[in-house]
Amino acid sequence: MLTSSKSAIHLPIALLLLFGFGQSAQGTLAAQINMTPALPPPTLAESLTTLGIQVAASPDPQLAETLFARAIQIAEAIPTLPERTQALLTIARRLRAAKQTTRSQKLVERVIQLTMDYAAKPVQENYEQDGKQRELAVISGQIAAAGEVDRALQLANNKIPIQLRKGQALNNIAAAIARQGNTKKAKELLNEAVRSVKGDREDYVYESNGSCGNEKFAVFSEIAKTLSLVSELDPALGIAETLWGCHSASGDAAQQYQAWAYLGILSHLGTAQQLQRTWNSAQRMPQSPGITADPVERIMTWYAIADKLIDVGETPLALSIATQISTASKIKDNGGMSINPDYPLQLGQENLQKIALKLAQQQKFAAALQVTQLLAGAPARQDIARKEIAGQLARARQLDKALQVAESAADQTMKTRSKLAIVQNLQKIGMTAPAKALFETLIPSLSAGTAPELVAIGQGDRALRLLGQLIKRDKSIGNNEQVFAETALQFVELKQLEPALTLSDYIKNDEIRQPLLLVIAAQQVKLGQLDRALELVLSLKQSNYWDLQSQRDRLLTSIAKEFARSGRLAQARQVAEAVSEKLVKVELLSELAVLK
Numbered sequence: 001m002l003t004s005s006k007s008a009i010h011l012p013i014a015l016l017l018l019f020g021f022g023q024s025a026q027g028t029l030a031a032q033i034n035m036t037p038a039l040p041p042p043t044l045a046e047s048l049t050t051l052g053i054q055v056a057a058s059p060d061p062q063l064a065e066t067l068f069a070r071a072i073q074i075a076e077a078i079p080t081l082p083e084r085t086q087a088l089l090t091i092a093r094r095l096r097a098a099k100q101t102t103r104s105q106k107l108v109e110r111v112i113q114l115t116m117d118y119a120a121k122p123v124q125e126n127y128e129q130d131g132k133q134r135e136l137a138v139i140s141g142q143i144a145a146a147g148e149v150d151r152a153l154q155l156a157n158n159k160i161p162i163q164l165r166k167g168q169a170l171n172n173i174a175a176a177i178a179r180q181g182n183t184k185k186a187k188e189l190l191n192e193a194v195r196s197v198k199g200d201r202e203d204y205v206y207e208s209n210g211s212c213g214n215e216k217f218a219v220f221s222e223i224a225k226t227l228s229l230v231s232e233l234d235p236a237l238g239i240a241e242t243l244w245g246c247h248s249a250s251g252d253a254a255q256q257y258q259a260w261a262y263l264g265i266l267s268h269l270g271t272a273q274q275l276q277r278t279w280n281s282a283q284r285m286p287q288s289p290g291i292t293a294d295p296v297e298r299i300m301t302w303y304a305i306a307d308k309l310i311d312v313g314e315t316p317l318a319l320s321i322a323t324q325i326s327t328a329s330k331i332k333d334n335g336g337m338s339i340n341p342d343y344p345l346q347l348g349q350e351n352l353q354k355i356a357l358k359l360a361q362q363q364k365f366a367a368a369l370q371v372t373q374l375l376a377g378a379p380a381r382q383d384i385a386r387k388e389i390a391g392q393l394a395r396a397r398q399l400d401k402a403l404q405v406a407e408s409a410a411d412q413t414m415k416t417r418s419k420l421a422i423v424q425n426l427q428k429i430g431m432t433a434p435a436k437a438l439f440e441t442l443i444p445s446l447s448a449g450t451a452p453e454l455v456a457i458g459q460g461d462r463a464l465r466l467l468g469q470l471i472k473r474d475k476s477i478g479n480n481e482q483v484f485a486e487t488a489l490q491f492v493e494l495k496q497l498e499p500a501l502t503l504s505d506y507i508k509n510d511e512i513r514q515p516l517l518l519v520i521a522a523q524q525v526k527l528g529q530l531d532r533a534l535e536l537v538l539s540l541k542q543s544n545y546w547d548l549q550s551q552r553d554r555l556l557t558s559i560a561k562e563f564a565r566s567g568r569l570a571q572a573r574q575v576a577e578a579v580s581e582k583l584v585k586v587e588l589l590s591e592l593a594v595l596k
Contacts, residue, residue, distance in 0.1 A: 081118055082138045085111045089146045108146055115139050119159040130215075133165035141172025149177055149185075164204065167196035168219045175226045183230045190230065193223055194239070205246070210253060212246040217257035225264025233274060236265045237281040244286040245294050258285060259297040266304050272312045279305050279321065295344040298328045303351035310358055315367050322355050326374040349378040356385035360392045369405070383414040391421035395429055413449040416442055420453035427457060449483055455490035463487055464499060471506065481507045485516050492523050514540055518551050525558050530566075534559050534575060553579050 075087040092107035123129050144152035156169035170193035178186035204215030220239050227236035240261035247254045282301050302325050309318040329348020352374050359368035368389050375382035386405050393402035406418035426435035448470040454463035484503045491500040507513040524533035537555045556579050563572035
């Protein structure tokens with residue numbers, strides 16, 4: 001009997017919400033999952049922020065003093081000054097909020113003294129001087145954010161003689177006070193920052209086999225973002241138009257300064273008129289004569305604009321931009337810009353797929369189908385988009401059209417998966433009779449490749465049988481690891497963890513298997529299965545999966561907190577000792593120490 005379940009695109013939407021998954025048509029599960037468990041990766045400042053709050057709120061004065069001393073000890077031991085000062089100022093800010101004003105001001109004074117001592121310290125080489133003033137520029141923004149705007153300005157004006165770095169400092173101060181509501185003063189400082197950077201005549205451009213850079217462009221991209229923050233859109237766009245990216249001599253490293261400037265500007269925009277003005281500027285990238293356009297910068301920027309336009313209902317312009325993304329992605333890179341000349345095409349196709357999916361989810365069906373036509377060169381991505389469109393059409397009760405779109409899939413398995421997506425959405429809107437009738441017609445065409453959708457519609461046993469037949473027939477799952485992972489994720493979404501764990505045993509690729517196990521463990525924590533989650537997380541000690549360690553520490557932190565909340569403090573502290581990142585461990589142990 002068919003049962004209702006949650007929606008699926010390529011990976012389940014509910015898992016996208018639960019664990020922060022991203023979508024991709026191809027590649028490993030690791031490339032598709034950006035898991036966000038209960039605790040995000042803490043910075044040092046965040047760790048010490050929590051510690052500062054605990055100090056202020058602790059019911060035990062002696063313990064509070066101990067924790068405070070430990071926090072200062074950790075902060076003072078940080079080797080790089082900007083991180084050290086940020087940690088101290090974070091504690092100061094939290095203590096001030098907790099009415100611990102005397103201690104707070106002492107920390108602020110300590111930061112300023114550290115900064116002045118550092119500024120007075122002589123350096124031997126020019127590059128050391130620039131690096132030192134770059135750090136002072138960062139600290140000036142921190143001091144302004146702590147409420148000491150006048151002293152931050154004194155630092156910028158008196159201790160940062162390099163014009164480029166002074167401009168960077170003024171921009172950082174402007175951003176800080178703009179967030180405090182003083183936009184008038186921020187605008188004045190931004191004008192001064194622009195003049196300062198423009199007035200620096202030194203050459204800050206470099207290129208080598210392993211790196212490249214343009215320090216002026218880096219600072220200008222930050223200024224453009226801050227100008228957008230204070231609603232100075234035209235000046236921000238004017239700066240963005242003067243920038244362009246760089247590529248290392250070998251082509252394996254790049255800096256997309258112009259794209260970053262536009263993306264920073266876009267982060268503060270939300271109206272159709274603002275987006276139209278930004279598109280008018282960005283469609284001419286780059287505007288400097290003699291500079292070859294980097295298709296990657298165009299694609300990054302244009303996609304971000306199109307995505308925001310969809311949000312504000314400007315679908316026709318978004319479609320026009322999608323067409324231009326398609327054209328830009330097909331430009332052959334003959335100038336050695338990238339070690340992977342196919343990357344612009346891959347990036348363009350990925351972004352077009354995301355546009356099509358978003359349009360489908362907003363039930364902009366004609367527009368979504370129009371974008372799928374731009375994916376003719378990427379049939380796998382095209383079919384994924386069509387599957388989502390078919391499912392959403394069914395949800396909108398346009399069954400005939402949904403079936404027509406499903407039939408247009410190039411691959412027979414994807415045709416069946418698309419029709420199963422229709423079944424799923426019919427179930428969701430209560431149309432159980434047509435859902436059952438359609439499913440009956442699909443039974444002869446079911447295969448192991450349709451297992452994820454079968455789980456989603458309540459046919460988990462059938463899905464497992466089909467996967468079992470595949471293993472029995474081929475003796476291994478071969479190239480079907482992705483299907484096994486997607487099927488396991490659907491089981492996790494339905495809180496059926498045993499079949500998910502069973503399927504994970506067949507996956508040999510760590511970049512697919514280990515992210516999956518972390519998702520299973522995260523669900524175990526949510527379900528209160530702490531001992532099992534701990535056992536699973538501790539089994540993941542080494543891996544080639546790049547983000548394993550930080551995700552593992554986040555889960556251990558969640559497990560320790562749940563142990564503590566349930567009164568199992570000894571176990572909680574044992575789990576804390578298993579955390580590998582020192583600062584995460586310090587934060588966790590300090591929090592456990594003051595739990596009531």
